[in-house]
Amino acid sequence: ARDAVLVFAPASMTDVLNDLRDLYQQKSGNSIVISFAGTQHLARQLDAGAPADLFITADRDWMDWAAERDLIKQQRIVPLAGNRLVVAVRNEVENWADIDGLFTQDYFAMAEPDSVPAGRYARQALQHRGLWQKAKPRAVFGDNVRTTLRRLARGEVTSAIVYGTDAAIESRVRSLFVFPPDSHDAITYWLAATGDAVPEKVTAFIQFLNGPEAGAIFASAGFTPPPQKGD
Amino acid sequence: MSSLADPAIWGIVLLSLQVSCMAMIVALPLAIIVGKVLAGPGFFGKAFLSALVHLPLVLPPVVTGYALLVLFGRRGWIGSMLDQIGIGFTFSWTGAALAAGIMAFPLIVRPIRLAFESQDARLNEMAATLGASRAKRFFKVALPLAWPGIIAGLVLGFAKALGEFGATITFVSNIPGETQTLSLAIYTLLQSPRGDSAALTLIVLSVILSFAAILASEWMANSNRRRLER
């Protein structure tokens, strides 16, 4: 029915995808409609027959879940971008020698570790530093990265473990420390076209998203290039 | 989209109104019936129905949303049947209305039930002695006397429908121009620090909307009271 391409994307990619959409629309004239919501909603909606053409998520589990249900073809799943996991603090905070202290001395915000990818990575990172057990009681879990970020920006917590991209958009905070990539699973955003046959207009947009222009925009937003093989 | 000049904003406002009004139009008659039944005699059957009506309030909206998805989704029990005859709730504004209506339902029923319960039984008896059938008694006596309760239910329900978020985004997703109501738009904008000012505009708009609605209702209630005092 709709001639526009309907994209299901995670709320955490709102800004960059809106920019990409605007750019692509004026270039190609094709219209793109993006529905931003929690990945778990979007995946289940696909299962209920949602007319989405593209499904983007930071959570491989949901991708596979969708694949199991033949909502998407396993082989069509491609990495779209990568990200970094950082410790963010409010701008006025001076350089802080004792990173570990942040997680044991006061409340810090992170996403819910059992269900939200960002939270899962954060837990891995802390476990890697052998801090998780000590830090856990100080952790404030948010349902998504943005609430986590706002809580930090308002100073409800002294620090937050978020994606590098998030730290970049929120002007009131800066990233203090980047967790070494090997201290947690690779952070990857996955993209997949839905359905059996992929219409031309969709492939076109996918190509654009994987193209250099898009890459530049991703980069300027703080995303890293996708690791070429999945995790 | 932060300026009121932006047509997108007005699209969103209109959509929200369309959704909320549709929800009320469908839910109200049902709510009146249920309210009347619940005001009647009986205990267990009543308590059960009552609990059922309250469920959307007790469950996290997400759950109600998923339930709707399972029932009314294209592959859902009911949804698939409706699909045959060309009625689709999924990912369309009608779906948003359905979600809003169901979430608002308990709020509409309660005050109406209360209004029926507090009616003087002697008026019903009087009407019967005057030869009025059940139907006439309901439409000429019980219903008009329940007017304040109906208004109260409508106000709560409409406000809820305007503000509904969880069930809606879960059931019909967040598709601009199709299912993105005020609440959903505000949520989306709040996802990025850039969106704050635009979000504020929308928040102010929905506050204005609700104030308008409440004022209208207070006015209706007032004029009704005045009518009785003529």
Add this chain to the structure above:
Amino acid sequence: MSSLADPAIWGIVLLSLQVSCMAMIVALPLAIIVGKVLAGPGFFGKAFLSALVHLPLVLPPVVTGYALLVLFGRRGWIGSMLDQIGIGFTFSWTGAALAAGIMAFPLIVRPIRLAFESQDARLNEMAATLGASRAKRFFKVALPLAWPGIIAGLVLGFAKALGEFGATITFVSNIPGETQTLSLAIYTLLQSPRGDSAALTLIVLSVILSFAAILASEWMANSNRRRLER
């Protein structure tokens, strides 16, 4: 955490009850006062207050949550003051109760207001001729007669408090054992593909809870009616 044997589950249930009950205990007296005021004369001031009361219903929960964060957060206007005297809402169950109470408030007020409005003015006059002061008239006549409305308000409010999600998670976040109520737990579980079965357990639990609550309320309402008919 999918089995009922898991103590974590019962912790969550208890926390939810604690939060909802606290919310009701604080909100009810306020709601009665506001309901009485709104049932009184006046138009514009009343309409304004009424609109204010309905706001949490109209705005997306996220907004109310952020508003609470701005007001009652550690750095918030009120929050920082309360922090001085050692009262902290952030990240504690009391904060969850605050959010629940505010979200439920409009639902408690409306039926109570309705009950006050539908009272026979002559009873108040009669009480006055018998020398009853305003206070005595309120506590001995108006309040007991408003009982059905108070129950109705409590039921709606309690149900809402149990189901409250959006404002709570935004304001006090989702801290297991501290602020993770049933709704939040269910939501968390549903976020991962593997959580469904565990979520179902919790959903069933909250359904049972609400049925219990509703049954209790129906019983109270009934016994009250019976009392009048002795």
Add this chain to the structure above:
Amino acid sequence: MLTVKLEGTIGTFSVTADIEAGVGVTAIYGPSGAGKSTILRAIAGLWEPERGYIQVGENVLLDTNAEINLSTEKRRLGVVFQEPILFPHLSVRANLAFGMKKHETGWDGVVSMLDLGDVIDRMPRHLSGGEAQRVALGRAILSDPQILLLDEPLTGLDDARRAHVLPYLERLRDETTIPIVYVSHHRDEILQLADLIFTIEQGTVTSELTPGEFDKAMRPNVVTRQDGAGK
């Protein structure tokens, strides 16, 4: 013409009645709390006795043996309760018209007899006690009933108004075949209207008197019943 046989209880109070009356006005006379209104409610189908048989003219309204129990609205009644019960949301005019069949006549007659011209467009809560009672009486008459049940219909009416209504009821009695059951505490009213008087005490019909007997019976009785009621 009118047969009322019943046995039943409300709460702890038990009522037994056996009334046989012809056309015209049947008065029920008895102390407060004797069961007069209850009997009227039984005839109206608003209270169901355990055992009973009620017949008006040809039609049987209640027969607990034959399990006949006509619902109130089918009984074609005109009832005036002890205290006037008007529909608060309807004007006096609408209240009067509530029970009327389309092609109703006698409106003007009733309105002027009851002197309701001035209040016809008012809402009930702005009526005086007597006005309300007159509206209730008018409404009952206009619903063209097959039987009139009047529970102290003239209390609250001044002599002048009473002097209008009584002759009207007399005419109803003499010119129509509508039986009238009339509850009253006023000896003079009863003497003027009643063809037959049933006295009732503590729920049981104690005697059936002609107006003549009633007139004689009263004077001494007052004293004795006075003592009786004293303890």
Add this chain to the structure above:
Amino acid sequence: MLTVKLEGTIGTFSVTADIEAGVGVTAIYGPSGAGKSTILRAIAGLWEPERGYIQVGENVLLDTNAEINLSTEKRRLGVVFQEPILFPHLSVRANLAFGMKKHETGWDGVVSMLDLGDVIDRMPRHLSGGEAQRVALGRAILSDPQILLLDEPLTGLDDARRAHVLPYLERLRDETTIPIVYVSHHRDEILQLADLIFTIEQGTVTSELTPGEFDKAMRPNVVTRQDGAGK
């Protein structure tokens, strides 16, 4: 002892009264809709006339010139409205006690005089009309008022009950200094109780009569007022 001067309107109806009465029973007599209840409501402070002066014994209840307007609860009244208004959520006992000061006496006397022993623990909705009215009367008396306002208090009472209450009111009249304002349509009641009778028509007090004058005045009047009210 009792002074009532007032001028005011309800809706389109205007009331003027000028009443001066001593101790004892002051009767107000007039056709339905004349304004009797309205005057009682004014004395009770439930209706405020545009201009008026109301004094009972020493204390001024209302003086629109001096802007004195005692609130109803401060007026120490005992009011019986035309139709009994009982608190539906309180038992008969609690209704009777509602207006009582702690150290109240006379409970037994009132209960037995009004013959309320059997119904004392019942809820109001299970009272007969007359029973309810007796409760209302008892409640008013027990609140030990400085003035009694009785609006047709004995309608619905049978001769026996009336034969109990009237003497009691006579005693109140003779043994206490509580003024009683008494609205009634019953010539005999008025003759038995009243020290002074004010007749009122269409909202204005038309004459002030002694019982003797009243007795004479009535008989012819009936006829004339009857015609008067007819049109």
